[in-house]
Amino acid sequence: MIFSSFKIDKDTPIYEQIEKYIMIQINDGMLQKGSKLPSTREVSSVLKVSRNSVVTAYENLESRGIIQSVKGKGTFVIESQQQTDNDFVLKWDERFNEYGRKCNELDIMKTEVPWKKGMISFKSIAPEEKLFDLDEIKRDFQTICANEGSKILNYGYAKGYKPLIDYLLKYMEKKGVIIQNKDILITNGFTESFDMIISVLTDKGDVVLCESPTHNTAIKIMKARGVHIVDIPMQYDGIDVEKLEKAIIEYNPKMLYIIPSYHNPTGIVMKGEKRQKVYNLCKKHNIPIVEDGFNEELLYSSSHMPPIMSLSGLGNGVVYLGSLSKILFPGLRVGWILADKKLISMLESVKRSRTIHCSTLDQALLCEYLNNGSFEKYVKKVRKYYREKYEFAIREIKNNLQYKYIYGEGGLHVFIDLGDIDARKLLKCCYENNVIFMPGDIFFPGSGGSTCMRLGFARLSNEDIKKGIKIIGQSEKEIRKQV
Amino acid sequence: MIFSSFKIDKDTPIYEQIEKYIMIQINDGMLQKGSKLPSTREVSSVLKVSRNSVVTAYENLESRGIIQSVKGKGTFVIESQQQTDNDFVLKWDERFNEYGRKCNELDIMKTEVPWKKGMISFKSIAPEEKLFDLDEIKRDFQTICANEGSKILNYGYAKGYKPLIDYLLKYMEKKGVIIQNKDILITNGFTESFDMIISVLTDKGDVVLCESPTHNTAIKIMKARGVHIVDIPMQYDGIDVEKLEKAIIEYNPKMLYIIPSYHNPTGIVMKGEKRQKVYNLCKKHNIPIVEDGFNEELLYSSSHMPPIMSLSGLGNGVVYLGSLSKILFPGLRVGWILADKKLISMLESVKRSRTIHCSTLDQALLCEYLNNGSFEKYVKKVRKYYREKYEFAIREIKNNLQYKYIYGEGGLHVFIDLGDIDARKLLKCCYENNVIFMPGDIFFPGSGGSTCMRLGFARLSNEDIKKGIKIIGQSEKEIRKQV
Numbered sequence: 029m030i031f032s033s034f035k036i037d038k039d040t041p042i043y044e045q046i047e048k049y050i051m052i053q054i055n056d057g058m059l060q061k062g063s064k065l066p067s068t069r070e071v072s073s074v075l076k077v078s079r080n081s082v083v084t085a086y087e088n089l090e091s092r093g094i095i096q097s098v099k100g101k102g103t104f105v106i107e108s109q110q111q112t113d114n115d116f117v118l119k120w121d122e123r124f125n126e127y128g129r130k131c132n133e134l135d136i137m138k139t140e141v142p143w144k145k146g147m148i149s150f151k152s153i154a155p156e157e158k159l160f161d162l163d164e165i166k167r168d169f170q171t172i173c174a175n176e177g178s179k180i181l182n183y184g185y186a187k188g189y190k191p192l193i194d195y196l197l198k199y200m201e202k203k204g205v206i207i208q209n210k211d212i213l214i215t216n217g218f219t220e221s222f223d224m225i226i227s228v229l230t231d232k233g234d235v236v237l238c239e240s241p242t243h244n245t246a247i248k249i250m251k252a253r254g255v256h257i258v259d260i261p262m263q264y265d266g267i268d269v270e271k272l273e274k275a276i277i278e279y280n281p282k283m284l285y286i287i288p289s290y291h292n293p294t295g296i297v298m299k300g301e302k303r304q305k306v307y308n309l310c311k312k313h314n315i316p317i318v319e320d321g322f323n324e325e326l327l328y329s330s331s332h333m334p335p336i337m338s339l340s341g342l343g344n345g346v347v348y349l350g351s352l353s354k355i356l357f358p359g360l361r362v363g364w365i366l367a368d369k370k371l372i373s374m375l376e377s378v379k380r381s382r383t384i385h386c387s388t389l390d391q392a393l394l395c396e397y398l399n400n401g402s403f404e405k406y407v408k409k410v411r412k413y414y415r416e417k418y419e420f421a422i423r424e425i426k427n428n429l430q431y432k433y434i435y436g437e438g439g440l441h442v443f444i445d446l447g448d449i450d451a452r453k454l455l456k457c458c459y460e461n462n463v464i465f466m467p468g469d470i471f472f473p474g475s476g477g478s479t480c481m482r483l484g485f486a487r488l489s490n491e492d493i494k495k496g497i498k499i500i501g502q503s504e505k506e507i508r509k510q511v
Numbered sequence: 512m513i514f515s516s517f518k519i520d521k522d523t524p525i526y527e528q529i530e531k532y533i534m535i536q537i538n539d540g541m542l543q544k545g546s547k548l549p550s551t552r553e554v555s556s557v558l559k560v561s562r563n564s565v566v567t568a569y570e571n572l573e574s575r576g577i578i579q580s581v582k583g584k585g586t587f588v589i590e591s592q593q594q595t596d597n598d599f600v601l602k603w604d605e606r607f608n609e610y611g612r613k614c615n616e617l618d619i620m621k622t623e624v625p626w627k628k629g630m631i632s633f634k635s636i637a638p639e640e641k642l643f644d645l646d647e648i649k650r651d652f653q654t655i656c657a658n659e660g661s662k663i664l665n666y667g668y669a670k671g672y673k674p675l676i677d678y679l680l681k682y683m684e685k686k687g688v689i690i691q692n693k694d695i696l697i698t699n700g701f702t703e704s705f706d707m708i709i710s711v712l713t714d715k716g717d718v719v720l721c722e723s724p725t726h727n728t729a730i731k732i733m734k735a736r737g738v739h740i741v742d743i744p745m746q747y748d749g750i751d752v753e754k755l756e757k758a759i760i761e762y763n764p765k766m767l768y769i770i771p772s773y774h775n776p777t778g779i780v781m782k783g784e785k786r787q788k789v790y791n792l793c794k795k796h797n798i799p800i801v802e803d804g805f806n807e808e809l810l811y812s813s814s815h816m817p818p819i820m821s822l823s824g825l826g827n828g829v830v831y832l833g834s835l836s837k838i839l840f841p842g843l844r845v846g847w848i849l850a851d852k853k854l855i856s857m858l859e860s861v862k863r864s865r866t867i868h869c870s871t872l873d874q875a876l877l878c879e880y881l882n883n884g885s886f887e888k889y890v891k892k893v894r895k896y897y898r899e900k901y902e903f904a905i906r907e908i909k910n911n912l913q914y915k916y917i918y919g920e921g922g923l924h925v926f927i928d929l930g931d932i933d934a935r936k937l938l939k940c941c942y943e944n945n946v947i948f949m950p951g952d953i954f955f956p957g958s959g960g961s962t963c964m965r966l967g968f969a970r971l972s973n974e975d976i977k978k979g980i981k982i983i984g985q986s987e988k989e990i991r992k993q994v
Contacts, residue, residue: 092685093816116794116828120854123765123799128711128857135860137669157661165664169652178640181648181840186620202530202575216699216866223865228611248864282606311599316606333576345599357664359871371603374611377618381731382706383699387870388842 030059030066031074042077046085054094054105065095065103130252136244136470141459148496150465153292153440153484155355159410161402168396172389180392186380187372188214188364189391195398196350200366203324204338205348211372213379214386217363218320219245221349222285224378225318225365226253235281239267241443241471241480243292243320246285250473259473264435266291266298269305276313283316288336290323293471293482294443295436297333307339307346314345321350323439325407326414337366344368352394354440355410356403360390414440414486421485421493428501430508432479440486443468449507451481457503463496513542513549514557525560529568537577537588546588548578613735619727619953624942631979633948636775636923636967638838642893644885651879655872663875669863670855671697671847672874678881679833683849686807687821688831694855696862697869700846701803702728704832705768707861708801708848709736718764722750724926724954724963726775726803729768733956742956747918749774749781752788759796766799766830771819773806776954776965777926778919780816790822790829797828804833806922808890809897820849827851835877837923838893839886843873897923897969904968904976911984913991915962923969926951932990934964940986946979 034049036042053059068086072079086103089095097103124132132138143149172180187193193212201207215221222245230236232254238246240259250257258279260272267286275281286306288298298306310317319336337346344367351363365375379385397403418438425434425442432447446454451467458464468480485493517532519525536542548554551569555562569586572578580586607615615621626632655663670676676695684690698704705728713719715737721729723742733740741758744751750769758764769789771781781789793800802819820829827850834846848858862868880886901921908917908925915930929937934950941947951963968976 113794113823114825116790116823116826118797118799118828118851120827120851121857124711124857125714128861131711131864132857132860135863137863138860154666157665160661160664162656162661162664166653166656170649173645173649178643178645179842181643181645181842182640183637183841202571219864220866228607228614231608245864252864307599311596314601316601340596340599342597343599344603345601358666359662359664361866361868361870368601368603374604374607374615377615377621378611380618380620381614381702381728381735383703383844383866385844387844387873389873389876390870393872 031071034075036075036077042081043084043088046071046075046077046082047088050085050089051094054107059105061105061107063105065105067102126254127252131248134248134251136248140466140470141455141464143464144462147462147464148488148492148499150463150483150485150488150496152487153354154358154487155353155410155440156413156487159406159413160357161406164402165393165397168393168400168402171400172392172396176392180389182388184385184388184391186213186385187376188212188386189388189395191399192362192391192395193364195395196364196366199398200337200348200350204334205366206338206341207366209342209344209369210366211369213365213367213372213375214391215363215365215379216361216383216386217353217358218322218349218351219249220383221351221363221365222246222318222320223249223253224375224382225283225347225349226250226255228375228378229316230255230282235279236283236285237272237275237279237281237315238285238473239287239291240473241293241468241477242285242473243287243322244470246320247471247473250285257473262291262294262296264296264433266296266302267306269302269309272306273309276309276315280313281315283318284310285318285320286336287320287322289321289333290326290439291436292320292322292439293435293441293466293468293480295439295441297437300333303333303336304339307336311340311343311345317346319346319348321348323354325352325355326411326439344371347371355414356406357394360387360394362386362390362394414438417485417490417493418442420490421483421497424494424497425483428497429504430501441482441484443480443482446479446481446504448479449504450478452478453507454481454500454503457507458500461499461503463499463503465500514554517558519558519560525564526567526571529554529558529560529565530571533568533572534577537590542588544588544590548586548588550585609737610735614731617731617734619731623949623953624938624947626947627945630945630947631971631975631982633924633946633966633968633971633979635970636837637841637970638836638893638923639896639970642889642896643840644889647885648876648880651876651883651885654883655875655879659875663872665871667868667871667874669696669868670859671695671869672871672878674882675845675874675878676847678878679847679849682881683820683831683833687817688849689821689824690849692825692827692852693849694852696848696850696855696858697874698846698848698862699844699866699869700836700841701805701832701834702732703866704834704846704848705729705801705803706732706736707858707865708766708830708832709733709738711858711861712799713738713765718762719766719768720755720758720762720764720798721768721956722770722774723956724776724951724960725768725956726770726805727953729803730954730956733768740956745774745777745779747779747916749779749785750789752785752792755789756792759792759798763796764798766801767793768801768803769819770803770805772804772816773809773922774919775803775805775922776918776924776949776951776963778922778924780920783816786816786819787822790819794823794826794828800829802829802831804831806837808835808838809894809922827854830854838897839889840877843870843877845869845873845877897921900968900973900976901925903973904966904980907977907980908966911980912987913984924965924967926963926965929962929964929987931962932987933961935961936990937964937983937986940990941983944982944986946982946986948983 068082348366435443466482468477551565831849918926949965951960
């Protein structure tokens, strides 16, 4: 009897175990093509399992073409021992091209210290999911099912879900942007938006200007794509305009990538006058501005600050990359590019050849949420929540750390220059005490930032913020003693 | 009174109209910085609108930093006429690189005749959404909300949603694949999977082998990425193995891309012996096989046919690209790559630098649907549905068309070689009679296929299939008369 070595495992459905057992017998050559299997009744009685389980197992194997039951004769193996071999072995790591290798090398999820259970992590700037109104989302889901039916589960358009595009055009219009000669492409978020822009507007070795420090994902994308990054230092109020002009003249770059509001990682909000200067400079030299609208919605301590794009009226020199992911539902992968109609039309084809389009469901759900006013209510709520958290974190930092400068004026994180302490040394010490943060150097395209750190706090309780910063402070003191 | 030229539009909320009106007045210079606005009471009485609408408009403008209300004094414009200029104009089409231009040129949504209302379109091979069980999806949504809470709306992992990966590993194991040294990366679907593979394993000018004809999206991606495509003719039972070996020896290609089951566009299912030959050839020459699992789930007329990957046992030379999109929920953007663990780890970093990860919600929803058994029931249902539709379409084709050969044995489409009629000429004629289809040449990487056509029928009623094919037949006759 082939089932002599069968042992029941309580955690797996019986039929799956029988199925697997028979497959092993076939693969081991114990059951040959043409072998007759015992009847389901026999198996059930020998193994003391329900006959239904055996029938299900046999049915599944039959539907997979492994066995066949012949009326009045019994069940037979029709698939012989599988002709698998194990010798087709390639060295995949040697087959990766430079782009693939760079993506791997620059992946901070692999290179930076990982979070472990029980740790207080200041690494993340993901939003606090407890603030999401899940009941509202449930209602929105019902609404879109009722309105759109199964369409929300079928293919959509590469450019994006029309009602969402319409909403976002209006939304950007309210920010002061003239939209009549512009259009929107829905993307999977900032990362896809920026990767597409870099992929189609630069060739290997082309120069792109950016702030230093800047968003580390942008650095990674540019480096992986072979861009020659020329970084312009940040002053306390934003990019150094004089150095920007020099670099423009020296390098004739393909574009300037800039984060004017709640800059990542510094949190600096660039003021109107400086925005105008940057705009004028780029216009004078015909350098496209790629404006990262990162966290613009969070602006809580400064007054309204229209995006740089709003300065360009009917011009088309500014490309705006929008995302709500840092405050709202980053798990729904939806961001957008607002730009000249012609540019969007070309990017639409690029999107179609990379991911076809974004999730129809995600777009419809987000659109319903935005359209029914839930978003405005939500923004008011989270602005207050994060402002209080920000102020709390600042107080704790001031009370516990010795630093040269705290940058910025808000956001979901604080960027600190410790002045004379190596942040990686500090991180190592903190790690031993179960606290981690982002070392500042990862935000610098070149060297720099070795004494800086970014503390993200959005998902931490005030208690953990207090405790964590205290530990950072103690670790800092220890290191200072050693120096 | 500044509202003298205000005209109410019934289709837009009043507060929005007031907001917009004030913005126009400011941008036109009619309202200067410091100008006092009429009180909300006055506006409401003059315009005969509810005071609430006016208050909302003023509040919105204030939160945007355009106006400011000063207690006891009134409301004032604080933002002066916007300093926009229209002169920053770039010629974007001249700034696109070769990759961008190729994506645009090869976009058949732009180059092929578009569908118009009232037309019968055989172009699409998207599934019939009426078959989707929306009520089941609603229940699944409730379940994941209950189990996962707001997590389904927050960031996830680049590799994918763990329970979904686990399900798919088991799923592939049931197809006969040994999974122990392999892993899965969740992607946005076949397009992203293949684009990533091509992006990291080939450099410009590298040779990739594929079938001719083959999936037109794969052709587009390879051409856009600068791959040198060497296409191997299809015989009636699949790729020409002799020519494949010759090409391998001549070109030492980076990979073979192949669609063994329900091949797109021909519908051919490659039999076991040929699969083994292809596998042995590639193994002998160390050429990775990229296997497109397209429509494998639909197999309805042939017996179980394990994927080529199942032949490789513990070897790692085969990469499997999976997708359910052609039968299930293509609007949920979820596909997968199953491959060697090391390769997946590198691809995970590539995914992270391109789109971070796929929609958490989509993945959780699909996973719930798959796990609770709904999928198996669904596959049984659609197999029957599409088989009947396929057989119906074949009958109509045989009754109405003159052709040289009908390829394949099923799927959501039929590929026909008309023998001596130019398919584009036929398409032009059909278009005038409100019927469109895919001309065969788009599936040929080089020249070829000019007498072929693909008819997709999944979303057409039998009535439209009958009517559409009749019109194609009549058009064909007309053209034959002219010849």
